[in-house]
Amino acid sequence: MSVLDGAVRLLAIDDLGACQRLAEDREWGREDHKWRFLFSVGDVYGIDDGNGELAGTVVSTPYGKDVTAISMVLVAKRFERRGLGGRLMRHAMDNAGTASLCLTATEYGRPLYERLGFRAVGLCTAYKGESDGPSKRGVTVPVEASDMPGIHALDTEVFGADRSQLVEGLPTFCETLRVVRDETGVVGYGGAWKNDGVVIVGPVIAQDTETALALVEEVVPEGPIRLDIDHRHPELIGWAERHGLRPAFTTTIMEYGEPITNDPARLYLPVAQALG
Ligand SMILES: CC(C)(COP(=O)(O)OP(=O)(O)OC[C@H]1O[C@@H](n2cnc3c(N)ncnc32)[C@H](O)[C@@H]1OP(=O)(O)O)[C@@H](O)C(=O)NCCC(=O)NCCS
Known part of the structure; x- marks a missing residue:
């Protein structure tokens, strides 16, 4: 049987090394910490190449009955443009069981997702640079x-x-996780986590921009950082530019199925592009 008709199977943590070798084949990092978290909160699927390696992967992270985040859609170069990406996506979509799906698409993936019925709802640019370290404003x-x-x-x-x-996994996943409280309770929370030597700032969810920027400033560590900024948040783009960060790459935020009843105005930074 050829790889092209091979079954899509649910992967386990033992398959982590093969997932990372596949990612490296597509010039993605090993992202050990991120893959482990994805394995712990979602379903990782793959197609075997018949030689002990993986021909492709897709990760599906369900959030209750409402939304599933799709990520890590990867097909080894030696198998590309032969329908494996489409097959992996259809498998994840058929097994999701939620009213909506979300993902962020690279330029490679976008035409595939459009053909499958995903709609573009926004753009996200990764800003990278060096941070001087956290400010001690004492808000968080x-x-x-x-x-x-x-x-x-x-x-x-x-x-x-x-x-x-x-959410339950965030205190372990994040290096830093801080909150802002008022008399009503938690009005904002923000974290930062290490990914292949760069600290990704996110998630940040907050009642207003002032709270969100305080969280960003008090969770950033000294050294290389990255913020994945939704273009609906020009104030974060402004913060990144003022702090010397530069745009590295842009992805398209896409949804499928029922419109997601989220509030992008208060969703300042995702946990990861892979998780929303
Ligand atoms: C995006 C990606 C997963 C697509 O995987 P793939 O297996 O090549 O996807 P498919 O073969 O299903 O579809 C890709 C294209 O091949 C075409 N195709 C599918 N079967 C084909 C066949 N038998 N012969 C020729 N072309 C074919 C499709 O029509 C599609 O064309 P289009 O892109 O011009 O619309 C792969 O390119 C990849 O891993 N890229 C790097 C990582 C990445 O960016 N992933 C997306 C993250 S959001």
């Missing part, structure tokens, strides 16, 4: 266990789906 405080219900409630309201498993 380190997260405590008692903040978690408040973070979960705010996240569900703003993201438009119940990401409980992902």
Whole structure:
């Protein structure tokens, strides 16, 4: 049987090395920390190449019954343009079982997703640079266990789906996770996590821009950083430019199915492009 008719199977953490070799084949990083988190909160699917390696992958992360985030759509160069990407996507879509799907598309993936019925809803640019370290404005405080219900409630309201498993994993996944509280409870939360030697700033969800910028400034570490900024947040683009960050690449934010009832105005930075 040829790889082109091979079954799509659910992968396990033992397949992590093969996923990383496939990613390197497409000039993506090894992203060990990110892959492990994706394995822990979602379903990783792949097609074997018949020689102990993977021909392709797709990750599907369901958030309750409402939204599934699709990511890591990768096909080895030696198998590209033979329908494997489409087959992996259709498998993930058929198994998602949610009213909507979301993803961020590279220029390679976008035509494929459009053909499958995804709609472009925005653009996201990764800004990269060096940070001088956190400011000590004292607006934010380190997260405590008692903040978690408040973070979960705010996240569900703003993201438009119940990401409980992902939210519960954030204190371990993030290097830094801070909150802003007022008398009503948690009004913003923000984190930063390490990905192949660069610290990705996100998630940041907050009631207003002032709170969001305070979170960004108090979670950034010294050294190389990256912010994946939705173009609906020019104030974050302004912050990145003032801090000497430069645009590295742009992806298209896409949705499928029912329109997602999220609030992009308060969704300042994603956890990761792979997770929304
Ligand atoms: C994006 C990606 C996953 C697509 O995988 P793929 O297996 O080549 O995808 P498909 O073969 O299903 O479709 C790709 C193209 O091949 C064409 N195609 C499919 N079967 C074909 C066949 N038998 N013969 C010729 N062309 C074919 C499709 O029509 C499509 O054409 P288009 O892009 O001009 O619209 C792959 O290019 C990749 O891994 N890129 C790098 C990583 C990346 O950017 N991933 C997307 C993340 S959002």
